[in-house]
Amino acid sequence: MLSIVSGYFLQPLVSGNKDAINTIVTIFSILAGFLIAVITFIGDPGLRGWKELQLDKRSAQAKLSRHRMLFHLYLLTLALALAMFLVPETYITTQLWLERFFVGSATFVFLASFSLPRSLSALQMERYETALAEQLPDFLKEQGTTGEK
Template identity: 40%
Template sequence: MSRKVDKEKVKLAICLTLWAGIFSYFFQPYIHENQDAVNVIVTVFSILAGFLIAVITLVGDPKSLPPGTWQVAELGSKLTYNRLIRKKWLFKVYLITLFLIFITILIKGHCPILILILEYAYLFSGFIGSVLSFKLPAALIELQTERIENEIQERRRAENITDD
């Protein structure tokens, strides 16, 4: 079974990788030995991780499946599954960023070269996580809109009202 490659997503991934590399390269000196900045990153990503868990819970709710036969529900479950996979990877980016910061703090003062590499790495992953997080509100609105439309359709069906 071959999967069709979404060229727009590939372009996004390439651009995001390049921009994250540029960002981490230029902003690493500002993060180095700046505990306040590190604390802000940790706080923001901790909050985002909690928010994302709530989004994953909403996305995975079986009530988000479209009404109708089991075949319709099965097709809807594939869309839901794909959404969950994307959210899972975003959550992993958050955790990787937090883990890299944790390791950096643990080895502080012991291995300056490794600390620099870790700072570049968590700025890189943090940039990617931040940019992808801007899609979350739109995803949440889309999900809630689908739920409202499904509920309206179910109520119309319950009252034997058909779309003409």
């Protein structure tokens, strides 16, 4: 809802403002590159064994699907920016709606991007815990399972 409202009311801020459009395009280009790195990182099986990989398969697929969708939304935002430059200025109504969709899309995708650090941190902690469990000495594993300290 916020993206629809911002697309409608903030459109005048980007209309004819090539610097604002270029700034948004630059930001989303960088975010798209970062997201590809995150997708690659999530898809890496790391040091885990086959049992852990099998158990985590659904979770990894869900995360990859969400990040792929976000990447496509980045590309859609960039495509709208390109369309704004390609549509002749004589098509005023088309230009107006492209700008509205561009601002709305940029707002939505920017807000959705705030989940990336949390997702990446959770993934890192999962990998850390797995590596720790694999390297934990046997006598500590036994103490942990019996409740002794």
